[in-house]
Amino acid sequence: MSRRADRDHPVLEQAATGSEQGRGPEAVRVSGSLSRQLLWWIVLPQLILWLVGAFVTYSVASNYANQMVDRSLFQTSRALARQVKPIGNGMLIDFPRAARDIIETDPDDTVYYMVSSPPGQFILGNRTLPPPPPVVLENDKPFFYDAAVADTRVRVAALLLPFGEEGRERLLVQVAKSRASREALARRILIDTALPLSGLIVLMTLIVWLGIRAGLSPLSRLRRLVEDRQPNDLHPIRMSEAPAEVHALVVALNSLLAAVRRNVETQKRFISDAAHQLRTPLAGVKSQAELALEAAQDPQLRARLERVRASAIRSAHLVNQLLTLARAEPESAMRQGQVPVHLGPLARELTAEMVPRALQMGVDLGCDEAGADEREGEAEAELVVIGNPLLLREALVNVIDNAMRYAGRGSVVTVRTRRQGDVAVIEVDDNGPGIPEADHDRVFERFVRxxxxxxxxxxxxxxxxxxxxxxxxxxxxxxxxxxxxxVRVTLPLR
Structure with a gap:
């Protein structure tokens, strides 16, 4: 066997590594998280609708504010017009100081007013009010327009009233109020509308996010099931409760795993059958070579027969190793019983069994019991693992056999067992040539020597x-x- 990975070549080489060499990992393009994409496509339209809603709300609020301001200006202009009364060919202005204070003293805004008789004869009020644009004004029908008074934007209501004989004269009443109150009212309406709407959007986003997480939780469970699997675990994935889309994905994965497992089992069965078929003829070749060696007298013929015998031994060893490897595969191991195994007695028993062979090879093989004391039985009882005793025995035999094979004649091989925390440790030391540290990982690959x-x-x-x-x-x-x-083997304790 090959504890040194059967070091049969000075330079490490793989006899059968297949086409895996030179095949690099494929680049995987990740397009982002599905939950984030769903959240983005749901929240983005909400944000756009929120902006559109805010704009529409502000426009509607401004329109209503304009209507309220215009109605107030119209009422003020009508009240002011009633203070100017035509008498014959003149006018009586009944506009006491108290009424003037009421109009001019607005707690929320500045009010401007002016009464004139076209074409531009000032009667009372503020001379700074601009005239209405050149449009045809109708009697007793207000006209509203925007203007500026001393760099202040105002909203103006103009009311044209007839007076005099047969109504031939005209009286123009203008009342203006700055746009500050209107804009403040529009902003207040917008804020009072937008804040609850923003809260609803935040709450809806949170609900949507929780819904996405709940909806995608089967995918997360499926991902964990796949991530937690060993590379050689090809059993079907079990997800009893899952949406139809995830269930279809699980069915597809299970179909793929079943196909892979069938292929692997076919290959293993071929190896096992081939190994079984080769054992008998190889044993016959070895026996015939040994019989021929006993009867042969020619030195050259004996040398050739010796090479035939060595080749038969090596081939039989390879067949046995293939059978052992087939038994050690995960599916085969899982079908075999798992029982408590005491590693201390197992190591001593195997060491004692292999001592005669070690003597033939000129190797000093022993089991280190320097740390044993009166509590040896208690210490050994602690080195108990759950596993297959035949496979564990085969693994330890391989390690000891390799140490004897490649350490060389006159070498010393020592087997020791101990406990380290929650694991049992089996160490097999030899004083042979060793393996370069750079090759410690590669020697675990199959057919690497x-x-x-x-x-x-x-x-x-x-x-x-x-x-x-x-x-x-x-x-x-x-x-x-x-x-x-x-060689250090660690196994979890029971």
Whole structure:
């Protein structure tokens, strides 16, 4: 096996990595949040309608304010006209000081008035009032126009009254009031209308935002379900309560996952069937080569038979590794039982089983029990994980076997177990040549080999990592000074 990822080549190379090399990640164009787009398309028309509504409201308010001011000016002009009474060929002006104070003293605005007899004979009032524009005025019918008095914009009501013999003479009464009160009234109407409308828009925006969040919550749940999945989890996504649109998306995703799982299972089944079919003929080739070696006398023939035997051993090892890898795949692992596994006794048992082989290879293999004391049984009872004992045993056998294979004759391999917080730690150390630190990640890829020593096939560490990850753990490599390698496996405790 290959704890050094079966270092069978001085330069790391992948024998079968497929077409994944040189394939970079595709750029994903993100068009923005769907909820923000929905909110924007809902709020933007509301803002536009609010502006249009504010403009229309101000126009209507100005129109009503003009009507109120015009009605007030008309009434004032009629009252003022009644103070000028024609007598024969003259006029009697009955305009006491008190009446003048009432007209001129407006608490909210400035009032201007003027009475004249065309063509321009001033009778009383303010001489600064401009005459009406050159239009035909009708008797007893007011005419309203805008003008300016001492840089003050005013609204003027002009009333033409007949007097004299047979009404041949004309009396022009003009009453003006600045536009300040009218504009103030229009602004007040606008504010009183716009503020509640703005509050309603804010409240409606909040309700719309909450509605969008509630409506898109199935998408958020679907996103979390996909994000929380392991890359090798191809089981259907379950969302019982979802709108029709999201349900259709879930159905499409489940169809895709089912197709991918069928393809993966087909490939795994092919590997497993091929491996099973190859085991018997490879065992026969190995046996025949050994029998031929016993009967052969020619040195050259023996050398060739020895190479045949080594190739058969290596091929059988590869087949066994493929079978182990197939059993370690997620779907296969989930179909197998999960039981409590005591790592301390398991490590000692495997170490003891592999001691005879270590002696044949000239390797000093042992289990570190330097930290053991009278509480050893209690400490071992704490190193309990939930998992598949056969797979965990296979992972630990791979690590120890690789250490013996590639550390070399005369090396020392040590297995130790301990607890670190909430995880159990298994470490296998050797004083062999080690692996360059830059290659520690690559050696976990399938069929990657970092040495030409041994009979590995580049599947050892991938198998170990697959098994450890299925049990929620991690496996890492680190160099040991002055030389050597440490394989560290961490598994969550029960």
């Amino acid at each position: 970092g040495s030409n020593d041994g009979t590995g096939c580049g599947l050892g560490l991938p198998i170990v990592r697959e098994i450890v990850q299925q049990h929620g753990g991690q496996v890492t490599l680190s160099n040991i000074d002055p030389h050597g390698l440490r």
